Amino acid sequence: AVRFSRKVKRSTWDSQSRMADVANRLQATIIGRRVVRSFNTEQFEIGRFQQVLQGLVRADLKALKYIALTPPVIEIIGALAMGSVAAFAGWRIAAGGLDPGDFVAALAAMYWMYTILKRFARFGNDLTRGAIAAERVFAILDREREVVEAADAMIMPPFSREIRFRNAHFSYGGNPVLCGIDLTLKRGEKVALVGASGAGKTTLVNLMPRFYDVDTGTVEIDGVDIRRFTLASLRAQIGLVSQEVILFNDSLHANIAYGCPRASLAQVVAAARAAHAHEFIMALPEGYETVLQEGGQSLSAGQRQRVAIARALLKDAPVLILDEATSALDSQHESLVQAALDVLLRERTAIIIAHRLATVRAADRIVVLENGLIVEDGTHDQLLARGGVYTRLHRLPMDTATSRHP
Ligand SMILES: Nc1ncnc2c1ncn2[C@@H]1O[C@H](COP(=O)(O)OP(=O)(O)OP(=O)(O)O)[C@@H](O)[C@H]1O
Ligand SMILES: [Mg+2]
Structure with a gap:
């Protein structure tokens, strides 16, 4: 018994x-x-x-x-x-x-x-x-x-000119979040998107890979409504580093090569090096074969971010969405993450949701989102000179970020 x-x-x-x-x-x-x-x-x-x-x-x-x-x-x-x-x-x-x-x-x-x-x-x-x-x-x-692919969807041609939001409206179950967004990103441009928490920044960028569709208005790439493209071909050209880094309970190698199963070890290592992740990975007991537990909770926030950046580098999409983490990093990690981001942003068209002044300053242009609309658009100096919403925002969390790391 x-x-x-x-x-x-x-x-x-x-x-x-x-x-x-x-x-x-x-x-x-x-x-x-x-x-x-x-x-x-x-x-x-x-x-x-x-x-x-x-x-x-x-x-x-x-x-x-x-x-x-x-x-x-x-x-x-x-x-x-x-x-x-x-x-x-x-x-x-x-x-x-x-x-x-x-x-x-x-x-x-x-x-x-x-x-x-x-x-x-x-x-x-x-x-x-x-x-x-x-x-x-x-x-x-x-x-x-609710996002569905058109029956006659076509393969999206290589991105060449611009991404354009045209009078885009979006609401979550009747709660309007975006109320007529007009925004153009030229190829190669890096646009920082700033605004208060809950302003709708993540929602706005989520329209690009069609995680959601606009209620009215359009999002166009090279003059074509993105709803005319197949989801796979659209998403293949958009890289994403999300606000909360998502890592799987799998090896670091597999996490970096996620979505690129044919990538060679050399390519994975090259991406990790460029993202300043190689060193800490090599210091782990099993290097690239170290299996992450609980979504990589054993890594620091900055390390997780660099893994996500390596993953995006390997995907090598021409358009990049970067939803910067809201949580502050310690300064050593911050400079490594910044260096990794600089590599990732090179040669790409990017919309960057920025919470840190360093990221905002790296952008060509800053747009400010408030009450579902883009209320300001310009360079850091131009917007500061205006003394409007950006100036106010800039004084709050971003300012504390800079005073910590002068
Ligand atoms: N899946 C959802 N369902 C319903 N409402 C949502 C959903 N996601 C976001 N919202 C709401 O939409 C508004 C905009 O949210 P969003 O996440 O886009 O803001 P955000 O600007 O990215 O904020 P943060 O800076 O805190 O990341 C918020 O009021 C939020 O509560
Ligand atoms: Mg957000």
């Missing part, structure tokens, strides 16, 4: 840890969905997900062999329920035709199940809270799913 219960424990434990694998992948993919989309790696993620699912189903079947003979354990029930959802999702994926949007929705459903079960197992009956959390996830995903 002792041996038997040990077997049960082991198989349940295995099933549990597989469930954790699935949950980790889920979480990473949902949190990192914009990274997934901007690197066009939906198919890759489907394959990866399928693998962890298979592992879970296999472990679940093993646990099932013993379950009838032991007192019911809530964890086993949880694992089994999760397994059945996994099997269902796996079946839908295997049956083919699961489009990337459905894939994300399937992930959300799984995540929802997992959240409920986890709470259920821990607190007994916290089902409603799980359901509410799930509803929120769905609401966000549904909004994002």
